Amino acid sequence: MCFLNLFTCREYLCKKKVTFCSGISMEAKSTFFSTATVGHSPVDRRSPFLPTTSLQFGVCCRKLQAGADRPSPAAAPERLPFSRVTPEDVAFFRKILPGRTITDPDLLESNNVDWLKSVRGSSEVLLRPQTTEDVSQILKYCNSRNLAVNPQGGNTGLVGGSVPVYDEIILSTALMNNILTFDSISGILTCQAGCVLENLSLYLEERDYIMPLDLGAKGSCHIGGNVATNAGGLRLLRYGSLRGTVLGLEAVLADGQVLNCLAKLRKDNTGYDLKQLFIGSEGTLGVITAVSILCPRKPKSVNVVFLGCETFEQLLKTFQLCKGMLGEILSAYEFLDSECMRLLNTHLKLPNPISDCPFYVVIETSGSDPTHDGEKLHNFLDEAMTSSLVTDGTVATEDSKIKALWSMRERVTEALTHDGFTYKYDISLPVERIYQLVTDMREHLGDRAKSVVGYGHVGDGNLHLNVTSPTKDPALLAAIEPFVYEWTASCHGSISAEHGLGLKKRNYIYYSKPSQAVALMGNIKAMLDPKGILNPYKTLPDDLK
Amino acid sequence: MCFLNLFTCREYLCKKKVTFCSGISMEAKSTFFSTATVGHSPVDRRSPFLPTTSLQFGVCCRKLQAGADRPSPAAAPERLPFSRVTPEDVAFFRKILPGRTITDPDLLESNNVDWLKSVRGSSEVLLRPQTTEDVSQILKYCNSRNLAVNPQGGNTGLVGGSVPVYDEIILSTALMNNILTFDSISGILTCQAGCVLENLSLYLEERDYIMPLDLGAKGSCHIGGNVATNAGGLRLLRYGSLRGTVLGLEAVLADGQVLNCLAKLRKDNTGYDLKQLFIGSEGTLGVITAVSILCPRKPKSVNVVFLGCETFEQLLKTFQLCKGMLGEILSAYEFLDSECMRLLNTHLKLPNPISDCPFYVVIETSGSDPTHDGEKLHNFLDEAMTSSLVTDGTVATEDSKIKALWSMRERVTEALTHDGFTYKYDISLPVERIYQLVTDMREHLGDRAKSVVGYGHVGDGNLHLNVTSPTKDPALLAAIEPFVYEWTASCHGSISAEHGLGLKKRNYIYYSKPSQAVALMGNIKAMLDPKGILNPYKTLPDDLK
Structure with missing residues (x-):
């Protein structure tokens, strides 16, 4: 432990400010975070000085897959033969980053764990450069010493890409904020x-x-x-x-x-x-x-509408109508299903602002003229109701009601954490296929799942599919995967629409990209980072390593 | 010549359809094209079987620079040691592309010359694949044989990128049109x-x-x-x-x-x-x-406005006002100066639709509601006139008048061809610096130039700077270059906003990109095309070859 004391940083006074999901109250946020978000059990607090060959991330759901005779593709690979940080290395970093080279494990804690608390690294060194020249010196040194580096921004990623897997040096951009x-x-x-x-x-x-x-x-x-x-x-x-x-x-x-x-x-x-x-x-x-x-100009008027549809087909027709009639002022077209609404009612006591429907839509407009925007919206709603595409709806123009309606979409994630252990998927599909995956998954899983819910960005063809279970359930996971990936691949969809691959999904890349493309990615990596020191174990599949 | 006859293709019946500058009448187009557009003298008609070490492009203006003791950076480099096409090669191509392997020099003519008629290659073989598999077979063969390939689309490029430089095989996508x-x-x-x-x-x-x-x-x-x-x-x-x-x-x-x-x-x-x-x-x-x-939805209403401003500063303030008041319906903000107007009046007899001003603006709106769009436009014009940002203007809502107003912007290029030999630059700059380059160039050249005009896409920060002279004038060119590139580089601008580098501008890349970036581009090229067979002599500077 004298090794540990030697590198405790006394100058590190900056307290990491964490704010997630701005639509959630502070109280809710606290619960949200302390329950480990996706229902995973809390990760072990590990000393970063434990042997790095031990389990490095505690609760990645895919790691627990039962009945699989192959290693889970999401499991961390073996540590690659990078150098380990020596006292001489730390002395060098302290010289170029005085007061910004952190080695106190307590201070490193929040940088070693992702915000879902699902993935953990054991880095011993956190560097906080202020300038590009600082970063350049750090990487030049690390490359020459064969030291692996984990670049880290706000550490809000969802696929384990933003934290170290083993003892990679964490390079934080927190002080590069000008x-x-x-x-x-x-x-x-x-x-x-x-x-x-x-x-x-x-x-x-x-x-x-x-x-x-x-x-x-x-x-x-x-x-x-x-x-x-x-x-x-x-x-x-x-x-x-x-x-x-x-x-x-x-x-x-x-x-x-x-x-x-x-x-x-x-x-x-x-x-x-x-x-x-x-x-x-x-x-x-x-x-x-x-x-x-x-950057675009700030819109002068914003409106939000919450609508109900009887079928997903009607929801898509409403989207078409909306694109035609709202045109250039349409800024969001999001959806949630009745299962999401049930969870919002049950777990967060959020009342349905309209009558019960199988599907709900949140539409946002952003424009430069409040009168024109209001008229366009009115005409659209008139047409949507007259043609029976939507069965009920409510409109918000003032800020507090806009936030309340948006929270029906934004707090689904939070409601899910109260429903049980959650298996989460971020899928991109041709827009007309989005909900079929939810329906098929529901039928495929039967009563093995507690809830199977779908919500997301219809406008972008991006489905957030979530399956809950009272507890972790390896058999359920085995029923979900690779079903969900194979289904997505059969529709030429993407197994990661917006979250990236990171550590957790790197080995699933072949469901969305042909082997020639992945091989070319490997060549690009080898060209730009021949020693592979930058964020190892991430993005590219293990078979390219 | 028996060699030539051997490979004459009798099946090649497709007549190349050429349509440029849709705003220009057929008569005008004809003149436009026959005068070789930018004032270059017509290129020599050369047999593709002439020795390829001879001059390969006749009239690139930069090649004629006088007083330069270094080779013009735009000059074609020496032919690289690619294989030459043999009868066996042609036989192979005929086998995989029966009826679509063209060797008749008459039929190859339009594919060997760019549409500005400023650059000429001497390819002996034109291949017209229909499928991806065809392209794959062609490239696999060419790569194994070390045969260079010039991929060609509509051959409408402006920087000599779309035609061969020497005897590269032309791979046309013309029949891949599904x-x-x-x-x-x-x-x-x-x-x-x-x-x-x-x-x-x-x-x-x-x-x-x-x-x-x-x-x-x-x-x-x-x-x-x-x-x-x-x-x-x-x-x-x-x-x-x-x-x-x-x-x-x-x-x-x-x-x-x-x-x-x-x-x-x-x-x-x-x-x-x-x-x-x-x-x-x-x-x-x-x-x-x-x-x-x-693809975006088709707008339901389109309006065009033609305005006059006293200063370029007012033109920029009008742009700001316009972005704020027209917001999401603004679809173009283009400009031309009074010198452009003079050329339109003089050479094309196009009358100024408003009173004389130092600067003119073409604004287009595209929206989903004709009434709303009209109101927004009215309010904007009211404010612009009241605040004296613009001094005169006219609005078009019907198709023929819209086309007439657009032609004031679109036909400047054509008017220039009647003014003399034209040196053309496509520059990207921070929007507030756009016109300073025109002013500085005018002052810098004094009476050495006939006309120095500026027009282009204000909304994109893209200036088209043109300098005319009664005849080709190497001394004038030496006064323009590298002045124009150095000026652009000093503002961190781009020496090619939208035209690319092709053959003509490849060696100017360092004015806009640092050497590390260019070196990395070279590495990417080497990784993807180790033999360099794809469109050689283009995009990358000679010192990377």
Whole structure:
């Protein structure tokens, strides 16, 4: 333990601020978090100095799959032969990052565990660079020493990509939180990677702009992490993906080389678009240090409608009608099924704002003219009701009622945590097939599941499928997987719509990508990070390692 | 010549349809084309069997730069040591592409010359595959034989990227023109790469959708070529770049391997986004064979306004006002200066639709409600006039007047061809700097230039800077370059906003990209195309070869 004391950092005073799911009250949040979110039992508190060959993440549900004669594809692979951190290494880091090299295990705790508390690493060193040059020096050193590195933003990922698996050095972007420039004519913002999304949103709203993405985790997540994971979220339907809105970025490669592609231009066709390599590669190809992003104007009017439909087919027809009649002001088209409503009623005591229906829709409009937006919405609702596409509905224009209606969609995740152990899937499908998977899964599982619920982003073809059980149930899991992945693959869907692959889903990649594509990804990894030090065990399947 | 006769293709009956600049009348088009567009003297008609070490492109203006003691960076490099096509090769191609292997030099003529008639190759073989499997077989063979290949779409590029430089085999996508699927709920279209953009637009308009991009060359350009060059065009302001709207693609790699990433999903975070490698890489990394693209709904109302401003600052303030008041219905904000207007009046006899002003703006709105759109536009115009941001203006709502107003912007290129020899630049800049380059260039050149004009896409920060001279003028060129590139680089702009680098601009890449980035591009090229057979001499600078 003297080893431990030697590296206790006394200067580390920054308390990690955690805010998730902004729609949830503080009280609810507390419950939410303490019950380990997806029903997993709490992870063991482990010393990061325990042998790293021991179990490194305690409760990943897929690890518990019974009856499988092959190792669970989600299980952590063997530790790769990276060097281990020595006192000389720590001395080097302290020299270049005085006061920002953390080795106290208590202080490292929150960085070693993901926010679902489902995955745990045992890193002994947390580095908190402030500049790109800091990151460059760190990676140059780690690469030369063959030390593995886990880049970490707000640690809000859902697939175990944001925490170490073994003793990887954690490189946190938390102190890289400066806004660099904002051009109020073009709406182009540049900032360091560690800026918290909500802070950027607040900064922009004062200037009559908004960020092109919005997430439940906005109070904690970093823009660098958003870009590294190609985060989707609530505004994708309207403003498109980060692949279009991110105009430039700066990244540090595994060998410490700084790649400056931080263009602040809407158009630039000079050579290959290297920034795309880093968007969505989950920190495995480089560490994003700064981002340039195109921001839309702040809408002057926002309306939210909550509707009920008798069938999913009607819900899709309503979507079509909505796209035609609301046109350019449509900013969200989300859904939940009656099972979700039951859980909201039962566990959170949230009353149904309309009469009971098999399906519910949340529609949001964002526009520049309140009168016009109101008229468009009225005409759409009139048509939807007249043609019997929807059976009931309510409209909100004031802020508190808008939040209340949105919470019916946003708090489904929370309600699920009270229903039992939850198996969660984030699936992308052709929009007309979305709900068939829920129906088929319900029929497939029969009474083995407690609840089988579906909700998500209809507008993006993104289903959140959740199955609950009173307790962990390996037999149930074996019934769900690989059924869910095979079903998705048969529809040419994606087994990870917006969450990425991280540690947990890396070996399922073949359900959505052909082997040639995966092999090419492996070549790209080998080209950019020949020693494989950047976020190892993530994104790419083990058979490429 | 018996060699030539041996490979004359008698089955080749397809007459190449060429339609450029849809806003230009047939008569105007004819003049436009016969005067070689940018004032270059007509290219020599050369037999493709002439020694390939001779001058391969006759009239690239930068090649004529006087007083330069270094070789012009745009000059064609030496032919690389690829194999030459043998009778056995042609026999192989005839076997796999019966009737679609063209060797008649007359029939090859239009494929060997770019549409500006500024660049010429001397290919002896044109291949017209119909399927991905055809393309795969061709590339597998060419790679094994070390035969260079020039992938060609509609051959409408502006930087010499779409034609061979020496005797590369031309692989045309012209016969790969099938629409594969269209989902009327999601608006996702999949099609083969050789579909002509205008045909896709017509197909979609019948189904109440539009393509997310629109170009002057839409009657000829292929969607595969659009994607391969990351084409910008007139709708980028509203619908974003192809990097966001292209959802998937299929490409054949240099060794013939088919990479199927033809997802029809808005969200898919399963590994690295390989399709981005091919978007904008100008056929140097693979041949795009099919595309999946997200299409917006067809707008129900379109309005166009033509305004005059006293200063460029007022023009930018009008843009700001416009973004705020027109919001979600703004679909274009284009400009031209008074020099452009003078050329339109003088050479095309187009009268100014409003009173004379230093700057003119074309604003387009596209929305879902004609009444609302009209009201928004009225309110905006009222405010713009009241606050003296604009001095005069006219509005069009009916189709013929809309086309007439658009032609004031679209026909500037044509007017320039009548003004003399034209040096053309496609520059991306921070929006507030756009016009400063025109002013500085005018001052810098003094009376050495006949006209120095600026126009382009303000909304995208994209300036088209053009300088004319009575005849080719190497001294004038030496005054323009590298001044224009250095000026652009000093503002962190892009020396190619939307046209790409192709052959002509490949060596200017360092003005917009750091050497580390270019080196990485070279590594990517080497990884995907180790023999360098795909579109050689394009995109990447010679010092990487």
